[in-house]
Amino acid sequence: MGSRHTGLYKAVLAAAAIAAGTLAATPSLAELKGLEIIAPASPGGGWDQHARTLQQVLQDQKLASGIQVANIPGAGGTIGLAQFVTAKKRSPAILVGGQIMLGAIVMNKSAVTLDQVKPLARLTGEYTAIVVPADSPIKSFGELLAKFKADPGSVSWGGGSAGGSDQILAGLIAKAAGVDPAKVNYVATAGGGELLASALGGHVTLGMGGYNEFAPQFQAGKLRAIAVSAPQRLAGRDTPTLKEQGVDLEFVNWRGVFAQAGAKPAEMKELQEALAKAVASPEWQDILKQRGWIDQYQPADQFAAFLKDERARIEGTLKDIGLTR
Amino acid sequence: MDTLAALGNGFLVALTPYNLLWSAIGVTVGTAVGVLPGIGPALTVALLLPVTYHLEPTSAFIMFAGIYYGAMYGGSTTSILLNAPGESGSIVTAIDGHAMARQGRGAQALATAAIGSFVAGTIATAALTFVAPLMVKLALLFGPAEYFALMILALTTVTAVLGNSLARGLGSLFLGLALGLVGIDMQTGQARLAFGVPELLDGIDTVVVAVGLFAVGETLYVASRYRFETEEIFALKGSKWMSREDWSRSWKPWLRGTLLGFPIGALPAGGSEIPTFLSYLVEKRLAKKPEEFGHGAIEAVAGPEAANNASAAGVLAPLLSLGLPTSATAAIMLAAFQQYGLQPGPTLFDSNPELVWGMIASLYVGNVLLLLLNLPLVGMWVKLLVIPRPWLYAGILVFSTLGAYTLNNNVVDLVILWGIGLVGFGMRVLNVPVAPCVVGLILGPLAEQQFRRALAISQGDPTVFVSHPISAVLLAVAVLLVVGPLLLRRRNRNAAAGGTDRPGTTSTV
Numbered sequence: 001m002g003s004r005h006t007g008l009y010k011a012v013l014a015a016a017a018i019a020a021g022t023l024a025a026t027p028s029l030a031e032l033k034g035l036e037i038i039a040p041a042s043p044g045g046g047w048d049q050h051a052r053t054l055q056q057v058l059q060d061q062k063l064a065s066g067i068q069v070a071n072i073p074g075a076g077g078t079i080g081l082a083q084f085v086t087a088k089k090r091s092p093a094i095l096v097g098g099q100i101m102l103g104a105i106v107m108n109k110s111a112v113t114l115d116q117v118k119p120l121a122r123l124t125g126e127y128t129a130i131v132v133p134a135d136s137p138i139k140s141f142g143e144l145l146a147k148f149k150a151d152p153g154s155v156s157w158g159g160g161s162a163g164g165s166d167q168i169l170a171g172l173i174a175k176a177a178g179v180d181p182a183k184v185n186y187v188a189t190a191g192g193g194e195l196l197a198s199a200l201g202g203h204v205t206l207g208m209g210g211y212n213e214f215a216p217q218f219q220a221g222k223l224r225a226i227a228v229s230a231p232q233r234l235a236g237r238d239t240p241t242l243k244e245q246g247v248d249l250e251f252v253n254w255r256g257v258f259a260q261a262g263a264k265p266a267e268m269k270e271l272q273e274a275l276a277k278a279v280a281s282p283e284w285q286d287i288l289k290q291r292g293w294i295d296q297y298q299p300a301d302q303f304a305a306f307l308k309d310e311r312a313r314i315e316g317t318l319k320d321i322g323l324t325r
Numbered sequence: 326m327d328t329l330a331a332l333g334n335g336f337l338v339a340l341t342p343y344n345l346l347w348s349a350i351g352v353t354v355g356t357a358v359g360v361l362p363g364i365g366p367a368l369t370v371a372l373l374l375p376v377t378y379h380l381e382p383t384s385a386f387i388m389f390a391g392i393y394y395g396a397m398y399g400g401s402t403t404s405i406l407l408n409a410p411g412e413s414g415s416i417v418t419a420i421d422g423h424a425m426a427r428q429g430r431g432a433q434a435l436a437t438a439a440i441g442s443f444v445a446g447t448i449a450t451a452a453l454t455f456v457a458p459l460m461v462k463l464a465l466l467f468g469p470a471e472y473f474a475l476m477i478l479a480l481t482t483v484t485a486v487l488g489n490s491l492a493r494g495l496g497s498l499f500l501g502l503a504l505g506l507v508g509i510d511m512q513t514g515q516a517r518l519a520f521g522v523p524e525l526l527d528g529i530d531t532v533v534v535a536v537g538l539f540a541v542g543e544t545l546y547v548a549s550r551y552r553f554e555t556e557e558i559f560a561l562k563g564s565k566w567m568s569r570e571d572w573s574r575s576w577k578p579w580l581r582g583t584l585l586g587f588p589i590g591a592l593p594a595g596g597s598e599i600p601t602f603l604s605y606l607v608e609k610r611l612a613k614k615p616e617e618f619g620h621g622a623i624e625a626v627a628g629p630e631a632a633n634n635a636s637a638a639g640v641l642a643p644l645l646s647l648g649l650p651t652s653a654t655a656a657i658m659l660a661a662f663q664q665y666g667l668q669p670g671p672t673l674f675d676s677n678p679e680l681v682w683g684m685i686a687s688l689y690v691g692n693v694l695l696l697l698l699n700l701p702l703v704g705m706w707v708k709l710l711v712i713p714r715p716w717l718y719a720g721i722l723v724f725s726t727l728g729a730y731t732l733n734n735n736v737v738d739l740v741i742l743w744g745i746g747l748v749g750f751g752m753r754v755l756n757v758p759v760a761p762c763v764v765g766l767i768l769g770p771l772a773e774q775q776f777r778r779a780l781a782i783s784q785g786d787p788t789v790f791v792s793h794p795i796s797a798v799l800l801a802v803a804v805l806l807v808v809g810p811l812l813l814r815r816r817n818r819n820a821a822a823g824g825t826d827r828p829g830t831t832s833t834v
Contacts, residue, residue: 043372049660162510187778187781193593193643197465197467198593291664
């Protein structure tokens with residue numbers, strides 16, 4: 001009986017917390033007050049989850065207080081980016097972003113680019129899995145490449161949005177295999193359930209997406225992973241890498257955070273230190289494990305250098321595919 | 326029998342006072358969220374995720390399920406009373422639901438929506454309990470060709486809402502199709518009809534268009550005629566209960582709506598709007614008085630409302646049995662499972678039976694709670710209609726504007742809302758029906774994407790649409806639905822010309 005009563009009591013307390021709103025801040029010794037985290041996407045997606053996880057960890061670790069998450073969805077994050085760049089500066093604010101944003105900026109001819117924000121830190125990454133239905137005649141990545149080289153159009157590549165990470169990886173694989181990237185028969189989906197269903201149902205030859213999104217289907221024996229874009233095999237998995245199978249490629253769908261261009265050096269330092277402490281916390285590491293995100297933390301200067309190369313690679317590939325000129 | 330035993334244990338979990346409380350909180354929040362346009366169940370669950378982190382997973386999911394079902398109930402309220410659909414699944418409800426409200430039958434419209442939602446929710450939950458794996462198998466058979474055929478079938482709904490003038494109806498449809506083209510093309514990533522406005526890149530939101538055409542356009546129109554009309558109050562005429570006739574006209578549409586909603590909800594690209602369109606079409610075709618459709622036919626509220634609730638249960642089938650999210654809310658619930666370190670799929674039923682069956686049982690409980698919550702609310706809601714009309718109209722406009730803004734926190738949406746609202750006003754003045762525009766806007770882009778995907782996969786071979794059996798059957802049904810009534814009418818006309826008078830068999834297309 002006692003436990004039921006405490007249970008009820010907890011329920012009432014939690015209900016009161018919901019009623020009071022989720023954003024209520026407790027005053028603490030936090031360094032950063034009133035931090036705003038912009039997720040340039042709808043609730044529920046990867047960027048939104050990163051924003052909300054950061055909110056939770058920064059708050060619990062007493063690194064910041066009164067944190068608000070704002071969703072500004074649209075156009076691969078470029079709407080959120082544009083608003084972040086042009087917004088009047090009030091409280092400290094950071095923007096969550098990632099690889100897809102790089103492609104979207106070029107594809108949408110965005111007036112605002114990542115030159116107008118300051119890289120703060122790379123946070124996580126996901127490696128891409130290439131999957132086929134369990135009963136597919138294709139047994140290995142080698143067989144897939146042979147089919148692709150013989151008749152590029154006969155292989156339909158299912159993945160996320162046009163110009164996004166998956167299509168870029170498809171283009172890079174084609175190039176490495178000596179096939180014109182413009183010949184890739186890429187079928188763009190809204191990702192998530194739609195992509196998973198077309199892979200499970202065998203409506204596309206292969207599916208591409210975050211390894212962990214597909215992983216439960218490997219265990220259930222409904223999909224087979226024939227390649228992963230990581231530098232070496234993932235811990236506890238036997239999926240061979242692209243490199244092992246003769247395609248010299250590494251590809252990670254990374255996510256990171258940016259500060260406004262007008263952020264002062266002192267503020268940049270504060271933000272960087274808070275993020276460094278947050279990613280080192282056991283809480284952050286636990287959440288990464290649960291979500292299947294891989295720790296790819298890079299501090300600001302390394303991240304900036306990485307971004308430079310990454311931009312060149314992505315913009316070049318989009319041209320090769322023929323999506324941009 | 327195993328299923329029944331497991332479900333029984335689920336009820337033991339769901340009926341503890343603690344979990345009942347969470348279910349009650351969930352359905353109440355869900356109803357509120359459904360009533361407010363712009364705030365959907367997806368956003369609500371996402372906002373609550375961090376709060377529920379320290380809660381037991383079973384209780385959290387019981388609450389989320391309550392929110393999801395509740396939102397489907399609440400969505401019809403504003404459609405019927407204010408002509409402002411809160412969710413895209415309630416757009417069709419607005420057509421006849423609001424007409425009923427204007428005739429003083431708002432209470433009956435709300436009641437048939439609430440009871441229909443209960444019936445559909447309960448049957449569909451039972452279907453989820455017993456035939457989920459079968460549904461999922463069916464869902465995976467659907468590829469781009471099959472989806473395209475399904476969209477075409479749904480598009481024949483247009484014939485039910487075209488109105489008296491073919492030219493005007495088609496004009497409205499094409500306006501919708503054109504609006505649907507705005508934004509980034511999914512297959513190539515190129516912007517279409519965006520005119521350099523970044524906010525247009527993601528396309529025009531269907532709820533904004535529906536609210537603009539229905540609520541803003543219609544309100545402006547009646548306001549412009551206000552001076553010339555005698556004051557009439559939309560308040561209740563007669564009883565607030567459903568009459569015997571209302572019941573006898575409602576129960577079949579409830580069942581048919583459920584039958585359409587559940588399987589289409591389980592399709593990964595089905596969506597909650599498509600079964601509502603199909604339900605409207607089916608009801609009009611089967612109705613004894615099809616001429617009442619568009620002017621307050623109770624079947625046109627009962628069927629689509631049952632369909633959208635059944636589709637909500639359908640969405641849970643692939644989510645629980647495969648880990649396949651088929652709607653925005655399902656995607657966030659999947660994230661919630663992962664937050665607790667759980668992975669939906671066949672193994673979940675074995676590893677966490679208490680959670681899965683507790684949640685399924687809570688759906689039955691939630692449905693009862695929703696009926697208990699919503700039926701008494703009907704009396705309160707219809708009082709809204711007693712508000713003097715100038716106040717009511719101003720209220721609708723303010724409410725619509727707020728709702729459109731909350732959708733994306735974006736001023737451009739307001740410009741679109743009022744631009745579309747003025748177009749809607751013009752269409753109303755010129756006697757152009759607005760419903761075909763919404764049908765075109767929702768189905769056009771879906772049909773186009775699936776069409777192009779199907780052709781990309783077949784490398785340009787158009788026979789895929791007839792060589793796939795499911796696709797061929799759906800297309801054949803669509804053709805029958807369009808051509809059939811025309812042939813019937815011609816035969817009737819010939820028969821009438823021949824001297825045999827058969828009243829009541831002519832149908833308006």
